[in-house]
Amino acid sequence: QVQLVESGGGLVQAGDSLRLSCVASGRTVSSYGMAWFRQAPGKEREFAAALTRSGYTYYADSVKGRFTISRDNAKNTVYLQMNSLKPDDTAVYYCAISRYNSGGDSPAAYDYWGQGTQVTVSS
Numbered sequence: 001q002v003q004l005v006e007s008g009g010g011l012v013q014a015g016d017s018l019r020l021s022c023v024a025s026g027r028t029v030s031s032y033g034m035a036w037f038r039q040a041p042g043k044e045r046e047f048a049a050a051l052t053r054s055g056y057t058y059y060a061d062s063v064k065g066r067f068t069i070s071r072d073n074a075k076n077t078v079y080l081q082m083n084s085l086k087p088d089d090t091a092v093y094y095c096a097i098s099r100y101n102s103g104g105d106s107p108a109a110y111d112y113w114g115q116g117t118q119v120t121v122s123s
Contacts, residue, residue: 002026002112004095009117012085016121020080022095022114030073033103035110036080038091038119045094047105049080054101062088085121092116 008020020036035050049059049069057069068081078095096103096110103109 002097004097004112004114006093006095006114006117009093009119011120011122014086014121014123016085017081017083018085018119020082020093020095020117020119022078022080024076024078024095024097027097027112028073029071029076029078029097031101033098033100033109034069034071034078035096035098035103035105036067036069036078037094037096037107038089039094039116040088040091043091045107047107048093050103050105051078052102056102058105060105082119085119087121087123090119090121092118 003025005023036048037045039045051069066084071078094116095114097112098110
């Protein structure tokens with residue numbers, strides 16, 4: 001059974017940084033596409049960042065240049081480093097793993113999800 005467990009969320013001020021972690025079990029993160037999505041109150045879940053099996057990364061325009069997705073194969077963990085946080089980044093952040101080498105920015109390509117971690121950015 002595949003499980004994803006996120007951590008690292010919290011309450012920060014605008015301009016601060018946070019690093020989210022996603023520990024996977026039951027599937028190797030280096031063999032599949034991984035991604036972070038987020039969902040703000042009253043809004044639909046949206047794509048934030050993705051990492052392909054080959055190591056290619058891509059980002060939503062709203063986070064490009066501020067967020068970095070990476071992985072530690074030895075720990076079977078994926079990270080999301082978030083810098084220069086803004087109040088608009090406030091959301092629940094979800095880690096997801098695809099059944100493919102690259103899941104893209106569509107939630108439908110990801111078949112397992114974590115429970116989410118809350119990130120709140122105050123102005």
